[in-house]
Amino acid sequence: MHKILILTASIGSGHIKAAEAIETELRRLLPDAEITTVDFMARRISRIHWFMKEFYLAMLAFVPNLYDVFYKLSGGSSGGTLVQNAFAWIMMPVMKRLVRRYEPDLVLCTHPFPEGAASLLRRRQQESYRLATVMTDYSLHQIWLYPAVDRYYMATEEMRMGMISHGFAVNTLEVPGIPVASVLQEMKDKATVRRALAIPEGQPAVLLMGGGLGLGGIESNLRDLEEIEARLTILVVAGRNQRLMERVQDMADASHHQVLVWGYTDQVHFLMRAADLLITKPGALTISEAFVLGLPMLLHDPIPGPETENAIYATQHGAAVWLHPREDLARSVRKLLDGDSLAAMSRAAVSCARPDAAPSIAEDLKDLLLRRS
Template sequence: MKRYLIMTASIGSGHIKAAEAIARELRAADAEAIIEVVDFMSRGVSTLHWLLKKIYLLMLAFVPDLYDRCYKFSGGGAIGTLTQDAFALVMYHRMARLIDAFSPDVVICTHPFPEGACSLIKRLSRRRFRLVAVLTDYSLHQIWIYPRVDDYFVAIPAMQQGLIARGFPADAVHVTGIPVDRALLRLPEKRRARELLGLAADAPTVLLMGGGLGLGGIEAMLDELEGIEGRLTLLVIAGRNEDLELAIRARVATSRHALYVWGFTQRATLLMRAADLLVTKPGALTVSEAFALGLPTVLHDPIPGPEEENAVYATQHGASLWVHPGESLAEAVRRLLENPAKQAALSRGARSCARPDAAREIVSMLTDSEDDSNKF
């Protein structure tokens, strides 16, 4: 009976979504396996980790380029390695207690913090387990690169090549895509999705998202979209940003468009299916879900660093439009809604990038490999 410990982090929702997708596929593949998904940055796991997360998110609200600074600071060389070692050391003892309590055969990390702590545990102790990293972006960064990782699962071939160039064996680096919930493939068609949501069947429908934290200047976007004369159906997911949700609800009665808002919701993918167009920050999981649905996207305000790289990837592959600072979001949306041929081209580009079976591929490689945890 195999024991799988899946370590993730609630910094945004993407890392958790990837972990949950893998857990679902593991349960389907091995009904007898013992599987635990742990949010490494939750208060229940560590008050220190939780406080670090809260401080980071608070600072991000006041210093928008904070992530960019951290991303570049930790991006390589001696300083990058020192930063990694510091995080791993801070989180070592809590991770070690989790390992001792669960006794996993395999630890799967969808965030680099627990990955680094696990790498250090394998280095400094006699604990033996297979350490797996599932990278949840479309670019490679030093913060994910640790010794004693037995398998890397990455989104695109360029990331595989980067890891091999850094000395990882080719047979330990697998290009699978980013894990998404395969339930995306079972969603109803667009008209039925709108019916289920109580939306107008034929109105141009635009979904606005800012990730699980409700970031991305959604109120400013709504101000711009009010300038579009034709009546739209606007769907907004505010995530866990309660202030944003309340502010948008206050707009419903006065908007020229049919405006709907949700907080954190399990219906996000149904809302994506109902939309003609998604306007969003380029978080990797959101982009990957849009790829799987063939949903055209308009990307804006990426957090400097990996989100910019995600936007580059999506636009280079003809799956998205990227509205840069100084450009009109409303104009981009209007032109796209008036151009069905362009929408269809973006949809084809998205589908060409889609890897909806990523989680299943990862699980297949893990469960089909030799059952010999001692080699790790």
């Protein structure tokens, strides 16, 4: 019986969603396998990891470019290796404990922190497990690049070519896209979903999201949308931010729009299907899901670093408009809803979609395991 350990990180929801999508496909392909998914940054796994995550999230509110600082520190060939190795050494003892507990034949990582620790442990202890990494970005960065990784799965051909230029073996590099849940391809038609939400026929629906952490200026966006005279349905996902949810609900009660509010929910795909436009921060998984659903995006406030690159990717491919600081949100939304650009953006989004990424990755992982056997 094969044993598979999937390691993710609860820093935002994208890494977890990618892990869940692949786990679902692996269970379908390998029904007898023992598959365990672990949040590498959870308190029950490591108080040190958990504290590092909580400190980072708390600091992010005061220093929005904190990730950019780390991103740049880990970007140089020498400095990057130094920063990466420091994190890997700190986290290796926890990785060693997990490997001893689960005895995996395969370790799959959807975040660079567990990847680095698994790579270092494999090299230092001559561990025999296969190691694979799903890169949840639309740009290549040193933070993901480690030796002793059997397979890298990435979003674009440009990323693959970049890794080849870094000296990575061609046979370790695959470009399936970023994995999303298979349920996206099974969604009911838009009209049925809108009726279920009691959205009046012909009334535009706008979805506001800020990721699982409820970031991204949702309150200010909601205030800006009040300037639009025509009545909208505004679907708001506040994530795990309970205080934000309460404030948004108060705003909803006073709005002239139809405003529906959710906290952290597993119904995001349902809401995305109902929407005509998504206003969000450019997280890679959110963008990937919108591509599959053909949902046009208005992107804003990227966390400097990978989210900026995600925004560039989506806008360059015609699936999104990037709202820069001091640009008028209400004016941009009004222009999109009144014109005919949403249809073209929807087609562009679908052309970027990789709905079969998760099944493709699972198939390749199965081959890796069988070759090991």
